[in-house]
Amino acid sequence: xxxxxxxxxxxxxxxxxxxxxxxxxxxxxxxxxxxxxxxxxxxxxxxxxxxxxxxxxxxxxxxxxxxxxxxxxxxxxxxxxxxxxxxxxxxxxxxxxxxxxxxxxxxxxxxxxxxxxxxxxxxxxxxxxxxxxxxxxxxxxxxxxxxxxxxxxxxxxxxxxxxxxxxxxxxxxxxxxxxxxxxxxxxxxxxxxxxxxxxxxxxxxxxxxxxxxxxxxxxxxxxxxxxxxxxxxxxxxxxxxxxxxxxxxxxxxxxxxxxxxxxxxxxxxxxxxxxxxxxxxxxxxxxxxxxxxxxxxxxxxxxxxxxxxxxxxx
Amino acid sequence: xxxxxxxxxxxxxxxxxxxxxxxxxxxxxxxxxxxxxxxxxxxxxxxxxxxxxxxxxxxxxxxxxxxxxxxxxxxxxxxxxxxxxxxxxxxxxxxxxxxxxxxxxxxxxxxxxxxxxxxxxxxxxxxxxxxxxxxxxxxxxxxxxxxxxxxxxxxxxxxxxxxxxxxxxxxxxxxxxxxxxxxxxxxxxxxxxxxxxxxxxxxxxxxxxxxxxxxxxxxxxxxxxxxxx
Amino acid sequence: xxxxxxxxxxxxxxxxxxxxxxxxxxxxxxxxxxxxxxxxxxxxxxxxxxxxxxxxxxxxxxxxxxxxxxxxxxxxxxxxxxxxxxxxxxxxxxxxxxxxxxxxxxxxxxxxxxxxxxxxxxxxxxxxxxxxxxxxxxxxxxxxxxxxxxxxxxxxxxxxxxxxxxxxxxxxxxxxxxxxxxxxxxxxxxxxxxxxxxxxxxxxxxxxxxxxxxxxxxxxxxxxxxx
Numbered sequence: 001x002x003x004x005x006x007x008x009x010x011x012x013x014x015x016x017x018x019x020x021x022x023x024x025x026x027x028x029x030x031x032x033x034x035x036x037x038x039x040x041x042x043x044x045x046x047x048x049x050x051x052x053x054x055x056x057x058x059x060x061x062x063x064x065x066x067x068x069x070x071x072x073x074x075x076x077x078x079x080x081x082x083x084x085x086x087x088x089x090x091x092x093x094x095x096x097x098x099x100x101x102x103x104x105x106x107x108x109x110x111x112x113x114x115x116x117x118x119x120x121x122x123x124x125x126x127x128x129x130x131x132x133x134x135x136x137x138x139x140x141x142x143x144x145x146x147x148x149x150x151x152x153x154x155x156x157x158x159x160x161x162x163x164x165x166x167x168x169x170x171x172x173x174x175x176x177x178x179x180x181x182x183x184x185x186x187x188x189x190x191x192x193x194x195x196x197x198x199x200x201x202x203x204x205x206x207x208x209x210x211x212x213x214x215x216x217x218x219x220x221x222x223x224x225x226x227x228x229x230x231x232x233x234x235x236x237x238x239x240x241x242x243x244x245x246x247x248x249x250x251x252x253x254x255x256x257x258x259x260x261x262x263x264x265x266x267x268x269x270x271x272x273x274x275x276x277x278x279x280x281x282x283x284x285x286x287x288x289x290x291x292x293x294x295x296x297x298x299x300x301x302x303x304x305x306x307x308x309x310x311x312x313x314x
Numbered sequence: 315x316x317x318x319x320x321x322x323x324x325x326x327x328x329x330x331x332x333x334x335x336x337x338x339x340x341x342x343x344x345x346x347x348x349x350x351x352x353x354x355x356x357x358x359x360x361x362x363x364x365x366x367x368x369x370x371x372x373x374x375x376x377x378x379x380x381x382x383x384x385x386x387x388x389x390x391x392x393x394x395x396x397x398x399x400x401x402x403x404x405x406x407x408x409x410x411x412x413x414x415x416x417x418x419x420x421x422x423x424x425x426x427x428x429x430x431x432x433x434x435x436x437x438x439x440x441x442x443x444x445x446x447x448x449x450x451x452x453x454x455x456x457x458x459x460x461x462x463x464x465x466x467x468x469x470x471x472x473x474x475x476x477x478x479x480x481x482x483x484x485x486x487x488x489x490x491x492x493x494x495x496x497x498x499x500x501x502x503x504x505x506x507x508x509x510x511x512x513x514x515x516x517x518x519x520x521x522x523x524x525x526x527x528x529x530x531x532x533x534x535x536x537x538x539x540x541x542x543x
Numbered sequence: 544x545x546x547x548x549x550x551x552x553x554x555x556x557x558x559x560x561x562x563x564x565x566x567x568x569x570x571x572x573x574x575x576x577x578x579x580x581x582x583x584x585x586x587x588x589x590x591x592x593x594x595x596x597x598x599x600x601x602x603x604x605x606x607x608x609x610x611x612x613x614x615x616x617x618x619x620x621x622x623x624x625x626x627x628x629x630x631x632x633x634x635x636x637x638x639x640x641x642x643x644x645x646x647x648x649x650x651x652x653x654x655x656x657x658x659x660x661x662x663x664x665x666x667x668x669x670x671x672x673x674x675x676x677x678x679x680x681x682x683x684x685x686x687x688x689x690x691x692x693x694x695x696x697x698x699x700x701x702x703x704x705x706x707x708x709x710x711x712x713x714x715x716x717x718x719x720x721x722x723x724x725x726x727x728x729x730x731x732x733x734x735x736x737x738x739x740x741x742x743x744x745x746x747x748x749x750x751x752x753x754x755x756x757x758x759x760x761x762x763x764x765x766x767x768x769x770x
Contacts, residue, residue, distance in 0.1 A: 069491070069499055072506050077499045079507075081332030109499075113730040114409055114489035117395060121406035140733055174717075178730025186731075195637075196727045197717045198487075201502035201511075206717070209626065209634045229509065383750040385711035387722060388743055395735035480613035487715060494616060501623065513623035521612045521620065528611035 050261045053098055054254040057125055062104040065091040066118050066127035066247075069109035070199040073224060073279040074130050074148075083107045086220075087128040089275045090147060090266075097262050111198065112178040116141055119247050126259060127247035130218070132180050133301040134242075134308060142250050144259045146243030146299035147272070149291050150218040152181060154235040155207060155225060162214050164237045168192050174203045174212035180308050181216040184240060188311035207232065220291070223284055240307055243299040267293040325512060329500040337496030344414050344482045344492060349475055351418035356425020357467075361455065363430040374426065381423035387484050390416030394488050413485035421478055428470040432463040465542050472535035476528045494520060550737050558728065562741060565724035570749075572720060573707040575642040580649030580706060584699060585692070587650070588657025589683060592691075602654060609651035615712050618644045622716045637718035641710065649706040653699055660695025661687050693764050700757045704750055711746070721745060 057063060067087050068075030074087045088107060095105035110118050115129045119141060132150065133143055156162050162171060174195040175181040185194045195212050197203050200221050206212040208231070215222070219238070226234050246263075248256050266272060272292040277285055293299060363374050381389060394412030398405065407415060436459050444454040486495035497516045505511035587602045609617065622640045625633040635643070664687050672682035711722040725742045729735050 070502050072503075076506070077332065077503055079328045079503070081328065081336060109489060109491045109495070110409075111489040113726065114394075116733070117398070117406065118409055118489065120398065121408050123408035123410075136731065136733065177727050182727065183731045195717055195719075196723070196730075198715060199498070199502060201505050202717070204505070205623070205626075211636060211717075224506070228506070379751070380747065383708075383747045383754075384743055385708040385722065385746060387711050387714065388739065388746060391722075391726070391729075391735075392739045392743060395729060396739040399736045476611070480611075483613040483615040484712070486615070494613070494619075498619075511623065511627070513619070514625075514627040517616055517620040517624045520616045521608070524612045524616065525608060529607060532611060 048097055048262075048265050050097060050265065051257045052254070053258055054125070054252070057098070057255075061099060062106060063091070063095050063098065063126075064106045064108060064124045065094070066108045066110040066115055066124040066129055067091060068111075068115075068129045070111070070201060071130055071221060073220060075128075083109075084279075086148065086275055086279045087130065089278065090272075091128050093266060093271065093275070094259075094262055097265070098258075112176055115247065119249060122249070126255060129247070130244060131247050132242050132244050134180050134183070135303075135306050136183075137247075138301075138303075140250070142248045142252065142256055143245030143301065144248060144256060145263055146245055146301070147263050147293060149241060149243040149299050150220060151238040151291070152184075152216060152240040153219045153222050153238060155204070155215040155217065155222045155232055156213065156235060157207065158231055158233055160213065162235060164235055165239060168214070171213040172211070173214055173216050174206045175216050176200055176203060179217070180240065180242070183308040185216065187309050204229075204232075220280070220288060223287065224281070227281065227284065242307055243301060245301070263293070267297075268295055270295055325504060325508075326515075329504075329512075329516065332500060333493060333496040336491060337493035340410075340490065341479070341482045341492040344410065344417065344485055344490070345475070345479050347414040348417035348421055348478045348482070351414070352421025352425050352474060352478070353471065355418065355422035357429050357464075359422060360426040360429025361433060361460065363426060364433045378423040378426050381419045382427070384420075386416060386420050386481055387487060389419050390484060390488060392416070393419070409485070409488050409490045413482075413488060413490050417478060417481060417485075420481075421474055424474055424477075425467075425471070428467060428474075429463065432466040432470075433459060435466060436462050468542060469535045469539040472531055472538060476531045476535070479527060480524060493523070550740060551734060554732075554734055555737050555741055558741075561724060561728070562721065562745070565719060565721040566745060566749075568718070569707075569710050569720040569722075572638070572641040572645065572710050572713065572718070576645035576649050576706045576710070577703045579642070579646030580653045580702060581699070583646070583650030584653025584657045584695075584702075585688070587654040588661055588691075588695075589687075591654060591658040592661035592687075593679075593683075606651045606654050609648055610655075614644065614648050614709055615715060617648060618712060618716060637713070637716050640716050641713045641718045641720070644713075645706045645709055648709065649702055652702045652705070656695045656698040656702060657691065659698070660693075661691035663694045664691045696757075696761050696764065700754075700761070703757075704753055707750065707753065708746070 052058070067083060067085070069077050069083065071085070073085050075083065075085045078084045091105055091107060092102040096102045098104070108118065108124050110124075110127060110129050112129075115127045115131065116137065118124055119127045126144075128147075130150075131137070131143075133146075137143075154162065154165070162168065168189050169191045170193075172193040172195055173181075173185050173189065174197060175185070177196040177198055182194060182196055185192060195206060197206060200217060203212070203215045203217065204225055207215045208229075214235075219234075222234055226232050246259055248259060273289065273294065276288055276292050280288055290297075359374050359377065363371055365371070384392075390413050393416045394407055394409060397407070433455075440458055440462070441454060444458040449457065482492050483494040485492050486498065489495075491499075497520050501511040501513045501516050587605070590598045590602050591606075593599075618640065621635060621644050622637075625631075625635060668686050668690060669682055672686040677685055710720050713720050714723040714726055717723065721742060725738045729738045732738075
């Protein structure tokens, strides 16, 4: 009798585990659905003339896109538990351009260190995740044409003695792990102490708690923090103005062609400004109009130069 | 100031929903994968460990000492970040698979050790009786030794389940959105939008949730240990 | 061997000083954690073994809560929850969060180790102590502790080794120990095989050395009956 109970218990546990494993493999693997299906009949709305979608994405009939989940206003989780932000809305617009619906995209949370391996493992098709161009990253993945351009700023407590980057000697600088500011600090601020944390939120806390003297980071996030927190402010200097790109696997030319065409399409119709307006507080939008691609703008990656090794701007 | 239960602060509902709806299933998925994998690999390796063949035993012993000696986060980093570049192995894993496999490597080492102990605790008389009845090595182990050993494995296996569940939190470090990560995202969202992260309440609630699941399982393991051995 | 040959050894050599400094910080935190866990284990283990009223129950709650919750959540609670304690706003530096969290964690497991050890001391030894004129505390210090402590040695060794391994999780709160340093370096250089090979090898060497050293100690300290 006892043996039967034990065996039943073991079998039940194993069955439950296998069921969980089965559903896990299904979610974790994200393999494209087998068999080519006839494409949906095009809706009456005039579709933009974009290059053909890569076959894996077309067969799956939705995008898998890696986005940040801890970096407002670009990628974060809103109060209802849904992804939102500038990057996320760009991703949804891609889904709409490709399949006619903003819902045809699976958004996968990535962190700065994990976004490139998540892309190269093919877990996602592309990453729209606050990815600044650096030559080290460009060695590992391909970048789309720019879709945003951020500038570095310093967040300090109101009472801080730091007024610009030349005051950083001997101070503790906090930034997120793997950010280009970390590399720049290592290269150009050797007398400063570098503290790396895993989320922008933790970095703000480090400044407020006195564990760091300043948070060096992208302007969009920092401005939002400073506006909302009266004990913190930004210094005047701006540095490391480098565009962001969408991460694409090296050699995946079909995806690159589609993504670049989509960005050009959105840029021509000034759609990035619309996305900016829905993600930045109204009074700050003016500060960022120069950061988004507009019909006449021309963002370039600093190919050939490596700004994070360039210490002359100190 | 006493609060009637019905008037929880407004931030609680959305956070609880997000954590329960997104975080809990992911944690359970990782745990299911890790426990199943650890059991299968671990029981096989543990049984093989009892064979008197030094090269095999040494290899398995090395496996066990490595995956038990390394911190789990390092194992996960190796699987997710380093393995893709290693010659021969070029395969890249998604964060979920990388974390789950890392847990399997560690878990299987634990199970292998426990299985060896369980198999070796079966008295010699059982082996001799089975041989006398005409069983070969495989038959002896399959029909007589392992069933008894597996029963003795039940308490450590329940212990493994508890440990795996707790260690799924390490997956958050490489970006898997399991329960702890959903808590972190919630504190970040609250801090950014309202200035108060409510970290004390959220991490406290996480402690409570894990305790509520682990404590009964630990008691079950102790109970099984007393009854089955 | 081809795996080893394919690594960028120049990169590794370049960063050895950085890793060495990080290892030092790991050992510092682990050292404090082990010392603290020993102290907590002996004291609370004795409290539990002697069933001292009230304190014994409180210790039991401490042990069960810590053992049944993930250490990473405990770390976050200390780092991000304490600053929100109403009225007290306790803000800890990463180093403090580091040694405090592993001490609390190790202390809980060690309490159980020493409790089992003390309870395993044969009753006749304690009676002998009383017969010799020792009071309760004297019996404990001269009989139960030395003997029970040695019985508890294997399990407390495992706890101390786990304390060392758990320092790797302090990555999450920005304490610059070995894992954090390696992880940050990988995030900018992408040289994952080199970095995690060094990290893995370092942890294994430290853990295995500790393991062997302490088992040698154990065989020297073992009770005459056990030898």
